[in-house]
Amino acid sequence: MKEEYQKLFEPYVLPSGVTLRNRVVVAPMTTHSAFENGMVTNDELAYYALRSWGVGAFITACAYVSEGGKSFDGQIGITDDKFIPGLKAMADTIKGKGAKAILQIMHGGRMVNPKVIGGKQPVSASEVAALRPNAVVPRALTDEEIEQIIRDFGEATRRAIAAGFDGVEIHGANTYLLQQFFSPHSNRRNDKWGGSLKKRMTFPTAIVEAVLKSVADHAQEPFAVGYRLSPEEVEEPGITIPDTLQLLDKLISYPLDYIHLSIGKYFVTSLRNKEDKTEVLDTISRHVAGRIPLIGVGSVHTPEDAVKVMDKGIPLVALGRILLCEPRWVEKVEEGWEFELHYRISADDMDKLKIPRAMAESIQSVPGWLPFE
Ligand SMILES: Cc1cc2nc3c(=O)[nH]c(=O)nc-3n(C[C@H](O)[C@H](O)[C@H](O)COP(=O)(O)O)c2cc1C
Incomplete structure (x- = not known):
């Protein structure tokens, strides 16, 4: 292996004590291939198995925690104990290859397609449709419903x-x-859940608290809790980088294991403030200053890209689409065979690469x- 890639292969201990064998993480990617009722399929297990050999951790496709939060056909569910056996098969598949298994948990809110939830109206903070073609106007959640969704995240963690x-x-x-x-775009409330930047953090932080409490109540071994966020949005009004820095400070006040940024290109600059030429990952990494581990992501294809992310002071690097094309990325780089990496994919390769048909x-x-x- 090239010496400059060495740092990608050093083990990493998360604050909870969960130890990753190296710094490469699979980015969560929805497979669209669960059974209609949200249960894990064997096609998905094959997809996970092929990509778990070398990486430090596998962050799974997102699982919906509440019935009304299901966002796509073929999404995995975690709304009931009946899902545990299938999810156990998924965790065992990943762990059996030496990677840590991290389940992403979510609620889609106004991004839910009514067809996926039996024609019901999707819910959100306020009655504001997303800015996308054919978006439906969601119904604003009641206090009780909000409290239920927070409990759902705790139950999903259990x-x-x-x-x-x-x-x-x-x-x-x-x-x-x-x-x-x-977001100030979708949250127009004027109660405890909205009205100021601070109040708009109430719901996300209540979920963090519910998840951490569930871990304290149920986990017998170190168990990691991460949080993924998108640093900016293009809507007007919309989340800005300064808003995100405040959210980060709040999140850092909790005993979380990591913050995972969601960006399309690891070298991107601000979408909203074109004058700011600093890469978003640099701005965030400098602000966080080692107070919590970060996961960088976004068009990391080559080992040089991954090293560039780590050189920003970011200890963990997530790879998404490239691991669809090249499931053996980690092993090849570690063995010094990076010239053998496949950066392209053919429609004929999908079965060989264990990419389920609906995902393909x-x-x-x-x-x-x-x-x-
Ligand atoms: C097919 C596909 C499905 C995705 N599903 C999810 C998801 O379930 N949860 C999530 O947070 N991000 C999801 N993403 C975003 C990825 O995690 C990642 O941030 C994005 O693909 C950029 O990384 P990449 O350039 O390495 O692919 C998905 C991306 C793809 C391509």
Whole structure:
């Protein structure tokens, strides 16, 4: 292995004590391939197995914690104890190959497609539709419903522990419900859940508290809790980098294991403030200043890209789409065979690469999402 790649392969101990054998993490990617009732399928297990050999941790596709939070067809569920056996098979598959298994848990809020939840109206902080074609106007959640969703995240954590996962990642990114409460675009409330930046943090932080309490109540072994967030949104009004720095300070006040940024390119600069030429990951890493581990992500393809992320003071690097094309990325780089890495994918390779058919169909439908041959 090249000496400059050595740092990618050093073990890393998260604050909870969960130890990763190296710094490479699989980014969460929805497979669209669970059974209609949310149970894990064997196709998904094959997809997980092939990508768990070398990496330090595998963050799974997002699982919905409440019935009304299911966001796509073929999404995995964690709304009931009946899901535990399938999720245990998923955790065992990942852990059996030496990687830590981290389950991402979410509620889609206004991003939920009514068709997926039996034609019901999706819910959110306020009655504001997302800025996307055909978006429906959601119904504003009542106090009671909000408290129930917070409990659902706690229950999902209990089930993840029972299924043998090493941690959960709270999905506070990608415009889903937690982000909708933090966003001034989707949260127009004037009660304890909104009205000021501080109050817009109430829902996400209540979920953090419920998840941490569930870990304290149920986990017998070290169990990691991470939080994923999108640093900015383009809506007006929308989340800005200064807003996110305040959210980070709040999150850092909790005993979380990591913050996972969600960005498309690790070298991107601010989407909103074009004058600011600093890369977003640099701004965040400097602000965090080692107070909590960060996971960087976004178009990390080559080992040089991964090293560049770590050189920003970010200890962990998530790889998404490249691991679809190249499941053996870690082993090849570690063995000094990086010239053998596949950076492109052919539609004919999907079965060989254990990419479930519905996932293949969904990624092929988004132009430019995968570098096709
Ligand atoms: C097919 C696919 C499914 C995804 N599903 C999720 C998801 O369930 N949860 C999530 O937080 N991000 C999801 N993402 C975003 C990825 O985690 C990652 O942030 C993004 O793909 C950028 O990383 P990459 O350039 O290495 O692919 C998904 C991305 C892809 C391509």
